[in-house]
Amino acid sequence: MTQASGKAERVREEKIRCDACPVMCYIGEGKIGACDRYANHGGEIVRCDPLTVLDRTMAYGGEVRPFLGRDWHDGLSTEDLFVTAVGAGTTYPDYKPAPFLASREVDGVDFVTVVTEAIFSYCSVKVKIDTDRHLGREGAVIRHQGEAVGLMITSEYGSQMMSLGGVDHLTGGSKAEGRVTCDVLLRLLNREAVTLTVEDGAEVVVQAGKAPIVDGLREERMRVGCGSATIGMFASQWHGLVDEVVVVDDHITGVVSEHQAGKVLGWPDTGIRIKGRRSTPGRYFQVAEPGRGWGGTDIEDPLSILGPWLAKKGAREGLTLLMVSTTGEHAAYYELDAQLVPQERPMPARLKPSVALIAQNCEPALCTVMFMGGAGGSLRSGVTRNPVKLTEAVQAGRAEVTVGGAKSYVWPGGGITLMADVMQTPIGAFGMVPTPAIVAPLEFTVSKQEYEALGGHTEAVRDVIDILQSGGFYAWDSQVIFPQKRKQ
Structure with missing residues (x-):
């Protein structure tokens, strides 16, 4: 007072x-x-957070070791150590050298690794979801907590693809949209589970390295191939055991008696007729709408894709039919009655091994999360006084870019646009700032000679052991x- x-x-x-x-x-x-x-x-x-170093022999998913004044590195040569940017901090805006410029000798050559936790507004997450089920139409908006965070993109073989984040969602929308988008990206990058809802589509739980959960059901396997490919792989397994096989698939439904694989085996005509657009013999497009039923279609009854059987083309009473999906998850056996209408019968023991073989050839369903970002702007100034030279060195392969120790793919063309698999980065490697933006660990490794030629901050380079100790x-x-x- x-x-x-x-x-x-x-x-x-x-x-x-x-x-x-x-x-x-x-x-x-x-x-x-x-x-x-x-x-x-x-x-x-x-x-x-602790600065992180990788034992070079255990990098890319190996042991992660925090360091500062520890004695665990005693007896190790600098060749064994890779200093990551995890925990390094940032010097944003990078008008000054990056937090650490570590020198070490590898195989008799002096290298410099420049590490910094880069701040990314121009970044996204690409998600590959192994599933035969339809998640949503291409271009459909993906939401979390009601906010738009990305969209469905082109399907790939056996997988559905998502693009999440990006500068338009982070900073181009409302504050809530940016905050939620940043939270989704951060959790996915750090290998946490996130529930996403596709507009007019499915609810999907995504987590890097784990099986996707679609509408509450955990996926077990991705498809062995499209319906046509499945026919090509297993036609010989069915030859002589069944009169007709139809592999139901949203992309290409296969019919063995018409397919080239069947013709090579001398498969006789059966008089079967398939609804849909015929491509080449034994291959049909658009037999049903995409969905989460048989073979990624919206059907629950596979007979719904069949038209009337033709006796003049080989249909007869007692003709046997196997219908199966591209994962082996769905399978049914039928015999034609006197009116040439398929009647379901118990699956014969002779056909069960072929259905099981389809399932055995399916790979486990997983979610793959790829970090994608444009490493441009001022962060290059933390590496060199002449930023364009760093870009040129990266594009020419003279400088290697890693993300938390994980190898990255650098896109050709201008700039440093890179992708990295988060399963190869240490858990918790990514962070955020509330602008909102993602903080990603970035390392540039070049030979000492190359670093000098880049116009690098050579006065700030320190031996890796000195960094470890002090x-x-x-x-x-x-x-x-x-x-x-x-x-x-």
């Missing part, structure tokens, strides 16, 4: 400004910034000091 007023004075909390991202938080003593990645400890900004601008043991950190 003051003597003059007799009232208690409020002491203003001293805050310091964090410059790790465009939000520029003012953080009080003992508090954490909006990103959960930086904090104020004793009047200094510290990093809340750290850098930010401290990394603050997860002990700040147990209230919200995200793990």
Whole structure:
């Protein structure tokens, strides 16, 4: 209390400004910034996650080891170590060198690895979902918590594809859309499960490296091939055991008696007629609408795709018919009656092994999550004083780009547009800032000679062992000091 007023004075909390991202938080003593990645400890900004190094022999999914003043690296040569950008921090905007420029010798050659946690607004997640079931039409909007976060894109062989995120969803819509989109991306990138709803389609639980769950049902396997391919693979298994086989598929439904594979085996005509658009002999398009029934169609009764049988083309009483899906999940056996109408009968023991063989040849259904981003802008200035030279070196293959130690695919053409499989990155490697944007670990590795030619920040290069022993601008043991950190 003051003597003059007799009232208690409020002491203003001293805050310091964090410059790790465009939000520029003012953080009080003992508090954490909006990103959960930086904090104020004793009047200094510290990093809340451990800097991460990979044993070179165990990279790409191998053991992840935090370091700072530890003795576990004693006896290891620098060839065994790969410094990732996980936990490195950022120097955004990168008018100054990246947080760490680590030198090491590999196979007698000096290399420099420049690491930084890059801030991406121009980024997305590409999701491959192994399923024969129809999730939604191409171009359909995908939502989470009611907000649009992406769209369905072109189907690929045995898989449905999604594109999630992107700058338009992160920053081009409402605040809620950007916040939800960023949350979805972050959780998927860190291998967490996310429930997505496709407009006029399915509800799908997606998690990297796990089987998709479609409308509450866990997928077990992806299809062995389209209906035509299945005929080609297994026609010889059915020859002499059944008179006709139809493999139901949303893309190409196959009919063995008409198919070239059947003709090679001398398969006789059966008088079968298929509804749909005939492509080449034994191959039919559009036999039904896409769906979550037989072979990715909307049908529950496979006989609905058949027209009247023709006696003059070989149909007869007692003719046997096997109908099966491309995963072997659905299968039924029929015999024609006197009116040439198929009547379902129990599956004969002689045909069960062929249906099981289809299932055995199907691969497990998984979700694949790929990080995709454009590594341009000022982050290149943290590597070199002449940013375009880094782009040129990457495109020419003289500089390797990794994401948390995971190899990336760099698209040809201008810029540094890259993709990486999150299953090859350490768990928890990605973060976010509330602009909103994704924070991704990025490493550029070049020979020392090449780095000098790029106009790199050679004065900031340090030996990897020195970094291991003494750290850098930010401290990394603050997860002990700040147990209230919200995200793990």
